[in-house]
Amino acid sequence: MKRHAPATERNREPIADVLARELPKAGTVLEVASGTGEHAVFFAARFPQLQWQPSDPDPGALASIAAYRAEYSGANLCEPALLDASRQDWPVERADAIVCINMVHISPWAASEGLFAGAKRLLDSGAPLILYGPYFESDVETAPSNLAFDESLKARDPRWGIRDLAEIEDLAARNGFTRSARYAMPANNLVLVYRRN
Secondary structure, X not given: OOOOOHHHHHHHHHHHHHHHHHOOOOEEEEEEOOXXXXXXXXXXXXXXXXXXXXXXXXXXXXXXXXXXHHOOOOOOEOOOEEOOOOOOOOOOOOOOEEEEEOOOOOOOHHHHHHHHHHHHHHOOOOOEEEEEEOEEOOOOOOOHHHHHHHXXXXXXXXXXXXXEHHHHHHHHHHOOEEEEEEEEEHHHEEEEEEEEO
């Protein structure tokens, strides 16, 4: 029932270091597209002052998250919620921050559109939407590994693929968000922080 994503153990510490700088001191963090649930358990333990709300649209992922949660001794990891970012009917009405790791490139563009629209509904002014993953930047040379990864994603589903940062910036602006930070991460990934205007 529990799933394992090898990249999680490699990237969770660098991501957590960024989250420590960007997340609020208290409140609820909605994690969109939690996948296996390994990040959710790790971050809930790392930030015990925050309520961590995992979510995913995939029933298998929800079962995996629940299995990890059953072994977690803390009280700040919520039951996983069924949430499809591309839909309007989210099961969460508000959050103090939203974290989304490795979804934007492994989903149709409609999921990214829905993510920003949902963040606009849930977040107050100044609250962060934090994205992690690979992006194409016009002024930064693309690593060969990211080009190969993009090709493999599109071979699996033509609606998937690494997004141009300019497209994300435009989507953010249309939903009332401004990018406040960009962090270069290991393995040619980025953390992008957008805050509600």
